[in-house]
Amino acid sequence: MDFIKVAAACPKTRVADVDYNVKNILQCINDAVKNESKFIVFPELCLTAYTCGDLFLQEYLLSKALDGIFEILESTKDHDALIAVGAPLICGSTLYNCAFLLFKGSILGIVPKSYLPNYSEFYEKRWFTEGLSVEDERVDLPFQKDVPFGVNLIFSSSIANFGVEICEDLWVTIPPSSYLSLMGAHIIGNLSASNELVSKMDYRKSLISNQSARSICSYIYSSAGVHESTTDVLFSGHLLISENGSLLKENDRFQRENEVIYSIVDVFKLKSERMKNLSFRDSSKFINKNPNMIKFEFSDASISTFDRFVDKHPFVPSYEKEREVRCKEIFNIQAAGLAKRLEHTGSKKAVVGISGGLDSTLALLVIVKTFELLGIDKKNIVTITMPGFGTTDRTYNNAINLCKELGTDLREINIVKASLQHFEDIGHDKDIHDVTYENVQARERTQILMDIANKERGLLIGTGDLSELALGWCTYNGDHMSMYSVNPSIPKTLVRYLVQYVAQHESTEVVRDILMDILDTPVSPELLPKDANGEIAQKTEDIVGPYELHDFFLYHFIKHGSTKERIFFLAKAAFKDNYSDEEIQKWLDKFIFRFFTQQFKRSALPDGPKVGSISLSPRGDWRMPSDAKPWE
Template sequence: MNFIKVSSACPITKVADVSYNIENIKLCIEKALKEKSKMIVFPELSITSYSCGDLFLQKELLNKSLNGIEELCSYSVDKDILIAVGAPYEYNYTLYNCSFVIFKGKLLGIVPKTHIPNYSEFYEKRWFTGAKTMHTDMVNLPFQKSVPFGTNIIFNSGEAKFAFEICEDLWVTIPPSSFLALLGANIIGNLSASNELVSKYYYRKDLVASQSARAICSYVYSSSGVYESTTDLLFSGHLLISENGTILSENERFQRENEIITAIIDLDKLSSERRRNLSYRDNIALFSSPITEVSFTFDSLEIGEFNRYISKHPFVPSREDTRQERCEEILNIQGSALAKRLEHTGAKKVVIGISGGLDSTLALIVAVKTYELLKLPMENIITITMPGFGTTDRTYNNAINLCTKLGTTLKEINIVEACLKHFEDIGHDPSIHDVTYENVQARERTQILMDYANKESAILIGTGDLSELALGWCTYNGDHMSMYSVNCSVPKTLIRYLVQYAAEFKLPGEIGDILMDILYTPVSPELLPKDDKGDIVQKTEDIIGPYELHDFYLYYFVRFGYPKEKIIFLAEQAFKDSYSKDTITKWYEVFIRRFFTQQFKRSALPDGPKVGTVSLSPRGDWRMPSDASFSSFK
């Protein structure tokens, strides 16, 4: 599945006690091996400790440090893990602050620090020199000859390509990791000694996350801990693992034990992002530099327990505070987009078909926000409810009450007689409840809405959402069509939270109560007659499958281009307490078939704003032939 598990570690240290430090480094490696980790990053100068001061100029300490590296190499002979450990290294009578990269008994390379801080509390230039060129030399150590020494080394194990930088390298204007990523590295390790100051934690965390986003990589960060010298500074042992802008794992700082954190990196995700990002590819074309590639092979890429968090609802932020911010932002995007369209056309009125369902409710909420922005009267929002054969009292009353409470101009136009006449015109038996029976109603409603919009010099607001467009769950030239579609890139799973957010924070009280009842009404087009009790018979998710599954498939298929096997695997992890593998596979096959066969509807979509990372606009994000085969994807 192209996952790899990586670790960041902070061992207990004693200043200038190499033997003690080596033993604790080994204990951290053992922990990482039990986690099935394939790479572990230690803090800067962790062999000696960072805060040795002028002791770095003592030959005895430098010799002990090299002996420690040799000991780690011997220790690692049967260890299937890449180890990056910090230590000083003397080359041509010059001292460098380095990352020593070890794998299965061999020193694969030495990466010197490029940027040496010499300001505020840092005065490293007293001892160390920064790497001045991108050239790689071959150096000889007492225990191993011809070891690559340089900044442009990529350690290649196939899909995973590792590279390293050290502390200050991340804090400069253009970090070396930016170039290393352009040269192919997708997992960057940073061996750091970042002291703790008030609020520095937040800056450091943002820096790691943003660099992983800019470089489209995983960034594994390890900083020195509380056992460094506290003569003038305190180090907290901050550990972070980030992937393309997201923090996957982080520790609690100020720990007093050997500590590691681990995370599972999705290499396919990084590859997908790099493939689709044209600016990233253009950067590669502008940058060329000599590179030393060191190849090695893991015995196994088994990751053990799959403990990477997979959200059931990838379109929806898991944290409530973030979710509220996201909802507010989406409503602002939708409302501002509609406001621009109204100003451009000169229209003062809009028409919305209101069913008492989620989608039309969200479109109405957006229209209300737009009219607040433009300072236009709410009665200029013309809401039309069009009861038909399957309309239930619950949806009808919610539609009427919501529009009345919001102060819109409400119209009711019953479509039953018009549909019966149309059945007669086309020779359709109304007792046959087939697709013709359903689509006649959908197109009748759209015709009414379009014509009423013409009558009032208004524009018709579309209500259909991203999930329906992905599945083609809309009537061509029926609810598929409008003059501006505000929900076109909002998936069904997110619409629920948008309506809930509006109920709780934007329109509380009586209107909020109506919105909450709409929220808990089964999703249905209400095109089939209701049952004897007057309840909904036609429940969409009973027919095409759960929207939460379809949104999950849509996200990973369109956003990252994952194959069936990986999407099914991820769905199994996310929904392990909800659906069996057979159920997940069944609805995936429905999704793929419908996604391909219904592209012709998406090829003829009206305008509408993109609000998230996935959009199916034929003019922008998704350009697909209407007659493409799904055989290779099912």
């Protein structure tokens, strides 16, 4: 599935004591290898410690550093992991601050630090030389000859490509990792020694997150720890693992023992994002660097325990405060989109069908917000409830009461008589509750709404959401159609939170109570007759499956181009405590079949605003043939 486990390590150090440092580095490596890590990143100059000062100009320390590299090589011959450790290296009369990339007893390559800080508390140019211009060179060491040396090294395996930069490289205007990513590196390691100042941690995290997003990569950051010299500054051993803008793992700083953090990186997702991001692809045309690809291969990159967090509800922020901010933003996008359309058409009225369900409720709330923005009387919102064979008292009363409280022009048109007449006209038995029975009602309602919109010189506002469009859970030329739609890129799992947001933050107490009851009502089109107790008999999720599963399937199918097998794998990890493997497989099969066979409905969608990264608009986001074969 193209997942790989990585690690960031901060060993205990003694300044200028290579033997002690090697001992702790090896302990961290052994721990990381036992935890199945395949890429292990250590701090800058960790073999000697970063704060050696003028001791870096002593032959003894430089020679001991190479001895330390050799000892690590000898001790890791049987370790199936790429290891990045920091050490000084002298080439002729030039001293470099380097990352040594070690694998199964050999040095795959050595990367010098491109940029040297020489301001404020830093004065690296006193000892080291910038490696920015070093490319495609080779160095001979006492124990290994002809080692690749340069800033353009990409360490390439079948599962992922790796690159490294060192500390200050991240802080410059164009970090070397930008070039490394454009040259093919999916995972970047940063060997760092970043001292602690008030608020520096936040800025550092922001840099790492933004760089991983900008470079569409995973970024593994390891900084020197508290045992560095404290003559002038203090280091905290900050460890971070980020992926395409998201923080996967972070440690608590200022630890006094060896520490290793781990995370599983989704290389498939990174490759998918790069493939779809044409700007990333185009940027690679303008770099004037050629990668030196160093080939190597892991013996086994499998992960026995998959403990990566997989969000059950990828469309919905997990934290309440973030969710509130997101809902407010989406609600404003919806209202702004509708406002523009009303202004453009010169319409002063909007028409919407109100069922007492979630989608039509959200659409109505958006219309109300829009009319408030434009300063239009809410009596110009024509709300029409159209009871049919399956309408229950609960949904009917909620629809009526909500419209009254919001002050709209409420109208009621019962569709039973018209539907019975139509059954007679087309020769359909009213006691056969098939798709014709259901769709007659949906199309009758749409006809009423369209005609009243014409009569009132207003716009018919569509109510269908993203989840329904993905499944084709709408009647073609029925509720599928409108003059402008406000919910088309909002999945069902998010619709619920949007209504809840309006209930809690933008409503009166009476409206809030009505909205909370609507939220508590089972999702249903109410096209089949009520049960003996007058309750909803037709529950959508009993027919098509749980919307939380379908939204999960949709997200990974569209966002990352995931295969059916990969979606199943991720769903099992996310919903292991909620659904059996058989249930997940059943509804995934249903999703794939319906998604492929119902494209013809999406190909004829009315206009509507995009609010998130996933949309099925045939004009801007999703272009698919209507007769493609469903995947098996």
